[in-house]
Amino acid sequence: MSTAHHDEHPTGIMRWLTTTNHKDIGTLYLVFALIMFFVGGAMALVIRTELFQPGLQIVDPNFFNQMTTLHALVMIFGGVMPAFTGFANWQIPLMVGAPDMALPRLNNWSFWLLPFAFILLLSSLFVPGGGPAGGWTLYPPLSVQGSMGTDFTILAIHMMGISSVLGAINVIATILNMRAPGMTLLKMPLFVWTWLITAFLLLAAMPVLAGAVTMLLTDRHFGTHFFNAAGGGDPVMFQHVFWFFGHPEVYILILPAFGIASQIIPTFSRKPLFGYESMVYATASIAFLSFIVWAHHMFTVGMPLAGELFFMYATMMIAVPTGVKVFNWAATMWKGSLTFETPMLFAIAFVMLFTIGGFSGLMLAIAPADFQYHDTYFVVAHFHYVLVSGAVFAILAGAYYWLPKWTGHMYNETLGKWHFWLSVIGFNLTFFPQHFLGLAGMPRRIPDYAIQFTEFNQWSTVGSYLFGFSQLLFVAIVIQTARGGKKAEAKAWEGAEGLEWTVPSPAPYHTFATPPRIK
């Protein structure tokens, strides 16, 4: 069959509704994630606007709580996870030399579950009592007592969970069964490795969340007392089950980011990745450890001393494989022929700022210190360093890195650098002061605060507006690049290695119909 014949597909809306093509589905995931980043970002700006000064001025406290809850759910399940799944769809078949994902129809369903899940979740804002307001962790008793918006949330989580599990099955089936001849596991690009491990984490974590929220649903409507102490249940059990999902979830959100950084840094250092095998083993170690540290989120709930010690030391151990990765990235850059295009800038910022988030994580891991930090803005600062300058910066780095392959055009480098610097400055202005707020005792999830916290909050709000609005520049750059610009070569970056750079830019609708042979 000719290439032109292969490129035939329905046009208009039917192309996107019925597509089983990994590139189309990747694009759908990425566009969906971008929209969700702006929805979640708007919620963040509501939060930051209310916190610009002490007192209640913009929104009522119940709506504020809905904003903190939905901001987290939208960013985690609607922004970061679909963005990485978009990268997986586009890149994994291209990187392993496969013609498509292993289960293309399932792939279509995985994606199309998501818009309906988020319509359900966001429509909860318009039902009597409003959306979920008990925090994204959905702790009982608040979540058992919440409005019907909580039921919408539970069903939306079920849909997202099914989507994630099906996506994970597809990724694993593709990587294990569709690699080009000669591509042994230890020849796979790091991005593929990190996604393989992430997919196993998804598979082992999401069903547990589904179980937890199903128990919540039956407690709410079917007379069970899983989490109701008055009926013989135990609200702390929910916390254990939730965080058995929740901590691996943190690594689901960051391991693909490690993979993206591990692709970009060697390219712009013009050197192979330092310590490839140790990177693989470090990723696998982090994944294993992520299942035995969950109770560090609940040090203050009242655990036996042995439990506190176990979870404290197990958590600290994660710093070892993470350190291996950070040193490997630094060693890759060492004596390399470095250039600083936008993907590399975001990747370097990722390494440095994620490490700050890692260090504050180590501080939080110390059980006696956590008794002071718990539920303060220090925790908010910590996880935003991990998730924004970690996951989101890696997503932006990856988008700039692979945009030439996806669109066939080079993006505007000057605008890219503007976007980078505005993002870095805006991000640090937003979140660095929150460390000090937390250490001084400002609690998280409150619409009002004591007057001594005003100045740092004002810095933080100004930073959030700078960071938020500078993301519009990214949208402009993506649209501009998709429409035209300097033609990208097959190998868009001088130092790039890997199968995806052997196909033309933009990548044809179907690639690797005949698998390449890897030496």
Added chain:
Amino acid sequence: MPMTRLPESQRRAIVRTAVTLAVFAIALFVYTFWRGMSK
């Protein structure tokens, strides 16, 4: 537009992997729920 059909052995391997993983996920969901009930 259908792609070139994969070899039958590869198709079977994909289905085997997918079914095994799906059974694991469903079992984990049931186990979580069952542990909640037997607490």
